[in-house]
Amino acid sequence: MRYYKCLKDLGVNPWPYLGLGLTLIVFIHPGRFSVSFDHHVIQEEDLIPSLVALPDEGQVQSKCPLNLEHLAHPGFKSFPVEQGGGWNPPDCIPRFHSVLVIPYRDRPENLQQFLAFMHPFLQRQNLSYDIFVIEQAPGMAFNRAKLFNIGFREALKATSEAYCFIFHDVDLLPMDRRNIYACTRQPRHMTSHLDKFRYNLPYPQLFGGGIAILKDQFQAVNGFSNRFFGWGGEDDDLSQNRVLASGYQICRFPSDINRYQMLSHRPAPRMADNYRKFKAAGGSDHDGMILSRDGLSDLMYTVLARTREELYTKILVDLSTSMQ
Numbered sequence: 001m002r003y004y005k006c007l008k009d010l011g012v013n014p015w016p017y018l019g020l021g022l023t024l025i026v027f028i029h030p031g032r033f034s035v036s037f038d039h040h041v042i043q044e045e046d047l048i049p050s051l052v053a054l055p056d057e058g059q060v061q062s063k064c065p066l067n068l069e070h071l072a073h074p075g076f077k078s079f080p081v082e083q084g085g086g087w088n089p090p091d092c093i094p095r096f097h098s099v100l101v102i103p104y105r106d107r108p109e110n111l112q113q114f115l116a117f118m119h120p121f122l123q124r125q126n127l128s129y130d131i132f133v134i135e136q137a138p139g140m141a142f143n144r145a146k147l148f149n150i151g152f153r154e155a156l157k158a159t160s161e162a163y164c165f166i167f168h169d170v171d172l173l174p175m176d177r178r179n180i181y182a183c184t185r186q187p188r189h190m191t192s193h194l195d196k197f198r199y200n201l202p203y204p205q206l207f208g209g210g211i212a213i214l215k216d217q218f219q220a221v222n223g224f225s226n227r228f229f230g231w232g233g234e235d236d237d238l239s240q241n242r243v244l245a246s247g248y249q250i251c252r253f254p255s256d257i258n259r260y261q262m263l264s265h266r267p268a269p270r271m272a273d274n275y276r277k278f279k280a281a282g283g284s285d286h287d288g289m290i291l292s293r294d295g296l297s298d299l300m301y302t303v304l305a306r307t308r309e310e311l312y313t314k315i316l317v318d319l320s321t322s323m324q
């Protein structure tokens with residue numbers, strides 16, 4: 001009070017200073033984004049038991065080992081990858097198979113870095129995996145969510161093994177080797193702690209960046225919406241209007257395991273309309289009607305090319321045949 005009075009005596013209004021101080025704390029304090037992070041974090045000892053393995057076919061003895069401590073050790077030599085970006089452990093039977101779907105357009109440096117990093121990372125985890133890069137042809141605004149739906153469809157056509165999908169941005173590299181790229185019983189948000197946000201979670205429901213979801217769960221929520229062109233909204237629509245609305249829970253690995261580096265790229269312009277779309281799709285007046293009509297069920301696209309590149313399978317698609 002005295003301090004306040006002194007300032008007043010000097011004719012200084014303290015409120016702007018207080019405001020400035022608070023603003024500085026909000027922007028400089030490293031914990032500024034540490035909002036509640038209480039729900040469905042899988043404990044480290046439960047990490048491997050929480051994963052959904054391929055069905056056993058009686059060869060339990062030769063199953064590939066998966067040991068978190070072992071994963072942390074340096075000194076791993078990567079193996080060559082099959083043309084088209086698939087890989088199977090050479091001397092044991094994998095417990096998990098994952099399909100990575102990467103939405104892509106015009107980010108060649110990011111793609112190159114991503115592939116160079118991810119192949120050894122995944123091999124060390126003894127998973128079998130396939131990498132599909134779904135590239136959108138020029139002409140229309142980018143539609144990340146629809147590219148994921150296409151990747152899901154095309155992967156199911158290409159591989160009978162697909163039961164676990166990882167929908168992942170091209171510019172995110174996992175920093176902890178214990179971050180296992182397999183599906184958990186509940187849909188998992190993988191990329192919760194980015195260097196860009198000083199390893200804090202911007203908001204609890206965030207579901208952008210990279211997620212792991214079982215085939216049946218993705219089908220049950222009718223996939224992503226096809227209607228989000230340009231930046232933003234599609235990830236919130238998936239988590240809030242589809243996954244949570246269908247009764248699933250979103251889980252995460254512990255925060256130190258979910259650390260990611262984000263590769264640099266030009267920021268995409270925000271689409272003001274996308275926030276409105278996301279809110280509208282969740283509105284009670286729609287009663288889930290949009291969800292059932294918009295997604296895998298009404299997906300339309302044209303495949304322009306399908307190529308087995310050295311480190312991935314590329315599917316070039318044209319989205320202009322339909323505007324949903």
Ligand code: UD2
Nearest residue numbers: 103104105106107142144169170171208209231232235268
């Ligand atoms: C955030 C989310 C992202 C997505 C986006 C909004 C995180 C960590 N990231 O990313 O998942 O929800 O906001 O739409 O939460 N892409 C291209 N070429 C383009 C544009 C996008 O290849 O011209 C692909 C690429 O895989 C990229 C991803 O789409 O990583 C997301 O786009 P972004 O990196 O421009 O968006 P960003 O970083 O704001």
Ligand code: MN
Nearest residue numbers: 169171262265
């Ligand atoms: Mn990005």
